[in-house]
Amino acid sequence: MNPFASNIRRALGVKAGDFERLEMVRKHLDDHGRNLIPACALRCHQELIDQFIQMLENVETTVAHVNDLVDVASEIARYQIVNDLPHVVKCGADALIADIDWSEQSDLTILSGPATGADAISLTRAFAGASETGTLFVASGPDNPVTLSFLPETNIILIRARDIVGCYEDAWLKLPWGARGPQMPRTVNLISGPSRTADIEQTLITGAHGPRRLHVIIVG
Amino acid sequence: MKSTARSFKENARQALKNQRLQKSLKVMGRGFVEKRAKARAALPEFDALCQQGQAIKTHTLEHLDLYLEVYEKQLAASGGHLHLAQTAQQACQQILQICRNSNARLVTKGKSMVAEEIGLNEHLEEAGLRVVETDLGEYIIQLRKEPPSHIVAPAVHVGADQVEADFRRVHQNLPPNRNLSDPAALVFEARNMLRHEFINADIGITGANFLVAQTGTSVIVTNEGNGDLTQSLAPVHIVIASIDKLVPTLNDASTLIRVLARSATGQSITTYTTFSTGPRRPQDLDGPQQYHVVLLDNGRTEQLAGDFSDALRCIRCGACMNHCPVYQSIGGHAYGWVYPGPIGAVLNPSFLGLEETADLPNASTLCGRCEEVCPMGIKLPDLMRKWREKHHAAGGPPAMVRTSLTAWAFVAKRPWLYQLLTGMMMPLLAKFAGRKHHFRWLPLASGWTTSRDLPAPSGKTFMSLLKKHQREGRL
Numbered sequence: 001m002n003p004f005a006s007n008i009r010r011a012l013g014v015k016a017g018d019f020e021r022l023e024m025v026r027k028h029l030d031d032h033g034r035n036l037i038p039a040c041a042l043r044c045h046q047e048l049i050d051q052f053i054q055m056l057e058n059v060e061t062t063v064a065h066v067n068d069l070v071d072v073a074s075e076i077a078r079y080q081i082v083n084d085l086p087h088v089v090k091c092g093a094d095a096l097i098a099d100i101d102w103s104e105q106s107d108l109t110i111l112s113g114p115a116t117g118a119d120a121i122s123l124t125r126a127f128a129g130a131s132e133t134g135t136l137f138v139a140s141g142p143d144n145p146v147t148l149s150f151l152p153e154t155n156i157i158l159i160r161a162r163d164i165v166g167c168y169e170d171a172w173l174k175l176p177w178g179a180r181g182p183q184m185p186r187t188v189n190l191i192s193g194p195s196r197t198a199d200i201e202q203t204l205i206t207g208a209h210g211p212r213r214l215h216v217i218i219v220g
Numbered sequence: 221m222k223s224t225a226r227s228f229k230e231n232a233r234q235a236l237k238n239q240r241l242q243k244s245l246k247v248m249g250r251g252f253v254e255k256r257a258k259a260r261a262a263l264p265e266f267d268a269l270c271q272q273g274q275a276i277k278t279h280t281l282e283h284l285d286l287y288l289e290v291y292e293k294q295l296a297a298s299g300g301h302l303h304l305a306q307t308a309q310q311a312c313q314q315i316l317q318i319c320r321n322s323n324a325r326l327v328t329k330g331k332s333m334v335a336e337e338i339g340l341n342e343h344l345e346e347a348g349l350r351v352v353e354t355d356l357g358e359y360i361i362q363l364r365k366e367p368p369s370h371i372v373a374p375a376v377h378v379g380a381d382q383v384e385a386d387f388r389r390v391h392q393n394l395p396p397n398r399n400l401s402d403p404a405a406l407v408f409e410a411r412n413m414l415r416h417e418f419i420n421a422d423i424g425i426t427g428a429n430f431l432v433a434q435t436g437t438s439v440i441v442t443n444e445g446n447g448d449l450t451q452s453l454a455p456v457h458i459v460i461a462s463i464d465k466l467v468p469t470l471n472d473a474s475t476l477i478r479v480l481a482r483s484a485t486g487q488s489i490t491t492y493t494t495f496s497t498g499p500r501r502p503q504d505l506d507g508p509q510q511y512h513v514v515l516l517d518n519g520r521t522e523q524l525a526g527d528f529s530d531a532l533r534c535i536r537c538g539a540c541m542n543h544c545p546v547y548q549s550i551g552g553h554a555y556g557w558v559y560p561g562p563i564g565a566v567l568n569p570s571f572l573g574l575e576e577t578a579d580l581p582n583a584s585t586l587c588g589r590c591e592e593v594c595p596m597g598i599k600l601p602d603l604m605r606k607w608r609e610k611h612h613a614a615g616g617p618p619a620m621v622r623t624s625l626t627a628w629a630f631v632a633k634r635p636w637l638y639q640l641l642t643g644m645m646m647p648l649l650a651k652f653a654g655r656k657h658h659f660r661w662l663p664l665a666s667g668w669t670t671s672r673d674l675p676a677p678s679g680k681t682f683m684s685l686l687k688k689h690q691r692e693g694r695l
C-alpha cells in the first residue's frame with residue numbers, strides 16, 4: 001500500500017475503492033483520448049512535409065529531401081564536404097541505416113556502436129516526425145544508441161517521408177503498442193534543432209552541450 | 221537554501237540600488253514578454269490548449285492517489301525504483317543513500333527546482349560528494365555560490381563580463397590570454413569544461429517536468445542537451461520530482477508540452493523533450509543501469525486539501541515572473557527563497573510559514589498580469605490576497621499599518637466624510653507636487669517614491685469635477 005496515496009485520499013476526503021473514481025481513471029487511461037489538436041497538424045501530407053522542413057529551418061537545422069535510400073550516402077558525403085567535416089559517421093544497428101549503400105563513398109568511414117567523446121559525427125534514424133513543430137522522435141536502443149544523439153558535435157538524422165505526421169499524438173502511434181499504451185524504450189528523444197542556450201544575457205547561442213549542428217535527411 | 225524572505229523589504233531596497241542587477245534586469249527587459257506574445261499569436265489554439273491543460277491538471281489532482289498508484293506500478297514494471305520522500309530531509313537522505321550504494325564520488329546534475337527546494341547540493345557536498353551543475357545558467361551560479369534568480373533562466377541576473385571573470389577565476393588550467401569577450405566563447409568553454417564531468421560521473425540527477433502515469437515515464441524539457449548527457453552517461457540516473465508533476469497519459473503530456481515552452485521562452489517546443497522509462501534495456505549499448513525516482517511530497521498533500529490547491533497546477537514556466545512589474549524591478553533574489561515572483565509569493569509561505577514570508581504576498585501591486593499570462597489559469601492575485609487575509613487574521617501587519625487601514629476603512633465607508641476630506645486634501649497635495657505634477661518624495665511613502673515618481677492629483681476630486689460638469693450641463 002502506497003502511503004502517499006492514502007494520505008492524498010485523506011486530504012481529498014475520498015475512500016479507497018470508490019467505484020466512480022476508479023472508473024473515471026480507468027476510462028481516461030484506456031480510451032487513449034486526444035485533447036485538442038492544432039489545425040496546423042491536420043493538413044495533407046505534402047503540406048505537413050513542407051511545414052516540417054520550414055519549422056526545422058527556423059531553428060538552425062539544415063534539411064535535405066532525397067528521393068531514395070540510394071541517394072543518402074552521397075548526400076552525407078556532400079554535407080561533410082560543404083561543412084568541412086571529417087569523412088566518418090557513427091551509427092547503430094538500425095535497419096534503414098543498414099540498408100544504405102555506401103559503396104560509392106570509398107573514403108567515408110562507417111563506425112558502429114554508442115558514441116564516445118571522440119566521435120565527431122553520428123547518424124541516427126527517427127521513427128517519427130511531428131510537423132507541428134518540426135520535431136524528430138528518436139527511440140533509444142541498439143538500433144540508435146542514445147549517446148549518438150548527444151555526444152558528437154554533428155548529428156545527422158534520417159527519416160522516411162511517410163513517418164512524418166502532423167501532431168505528437170500521431171507520432172506516439174508509431175511506437176509498438178500494448179494494451180495500456182506504447183511500449184516505451186528507455187528513452188524517446190524529441191529533437192527540434194541543434195542544442196542551444198540563452199543563459200548568458202539572453203543571447204541565443206547555437207551549440208551548447210549537445211550537437212552544434214543538426215542535419216536532417218528525408219527519404220522518399 | 222537558507223531563506224532571507226524575512227528581510228524582503230531590505231532585499232528589495234538593495235536590489236533597486238544595485239546598478240549591476242538593474243542593468244541585467246534591463247537586458248532581460250521585454251525579451252520574454254515579446255517572445256511569449258509572438259508564440260501565442262502564432263498558434264490560434266493557444267488559449268484553448270491552456271484551458272485543456274488546466275483541465276488535465278485539475279482532473280489529475282482530483283485523482284492523484286489513483287494516478288500515483290498506476291504510475292508506481294508502471295515504473296516498477298519498467299525496472300525503475302520508486303522512493304517516497306515525505307520531507308525535504310528524507311529526499312536528501314534517500315538520494316545520498318543511492319549515491320553511497322554505488323560508491324559514488326562525482327554527481328552531475330541537470331536543472332531542477334525541486335532539488336533547490338530540498339537543498340540537495342549542500343546535503344551531498346557535506347557528505348563529501350562533488351556535485352557539478354551542468355545547465356549553463358546553473359553552472360554559472362554554482363561557480364558564483366549564488367541561488368537561481370529565475371526558475372527558467374537561473375543566471376538571468378549575471379552579466380557576460382561577470383561570467384568571463386568567473387571563468388577566468390575558476391578555469392585556471394586554460395591560457396590566461398584567451399579571448400572570452402563574446403557569449404559564444406563562454407558557452408564553448410563551458411561545453412569543453414563539462415565534457416569529462418559528464419563522461420566520468422557516477423550519478424546523474426535530473427528533475428522532471430512531468431511524470432506520466434500511463435507508462436511510468438519521467439519527462440524533461442531542455443535546450444542545451446545537458447540533461448540528456450547527465451542521464452545517459454552516468455551509470456545511475458536519479459530523478460527528483462514532486463507529486464504534482466503527475467499527468468495521466470502521453471497525450472496529456474503532449475498538450476501541456478504545447479503550452480509550456482511557448483509560455484516560458486516563446487519557443488514552439490524546446491530543443492529537447494526527453495521521455496525516460498526505466499533503466500537501459502538488456503540489449504541496449506548505453507544508458508544508465510539503474511533508474512531511481514525520488515518522489516517528494518513536502519507539504520503538497522496538505523496543500524491539496526487547503527486554500528492554495530490551485531497552485532499545484534503550476535508547470536513552472538516562469539511567465540508570471542516575466543510579466544510581473546515587481547519582479548522586473550527587483551529580480552528574483554529579493555524574494556529570499558527558491559521560488560521568486562508571483563508564484564513564489566504564493567508557494568513560499570506554505571513551505572516556510574507566514575511568519576518568515578509575510579512580506580511576499582504583499583510584494584505585488586495586484587495588477588493581474590501574472591494571472592492573465594499563467595497558462596494554468598492560476599488566480600495568483602487571489603491567492604496572494606488569501607495569504608494577506610490569513611496574515612491579517614493572525615494579527616500580522618505592524619500596528620501602524622493596521623491603524624491606518626482601520627482609519628481609512630472608517631472614512632471610506634462614509635461617502636460624505638470621504639468627499640469632505642479628499643476635497644480638503646487635493647489642493648494641498650497639488651501644491652505640494654509643484655509644477656511637474658509629480659511627487660519625487662512624499663512623507664510616509666518614501667518606499668514608493670524612491671524608485672518611481674507618483675503622479676500628483678490635479679487639485680480637484682473626481683466627485684467635485686463631476687458635480688461641476690453636471691452644473692454646467694456638460695454631462
Ligand code: SF4
Binds near residue numbers: 537538540597
Ligand atoms: S504560476 Fe502559472 S505562470 Fe507562474 S510559473 Fe506557474 S504555470 Fe507559469
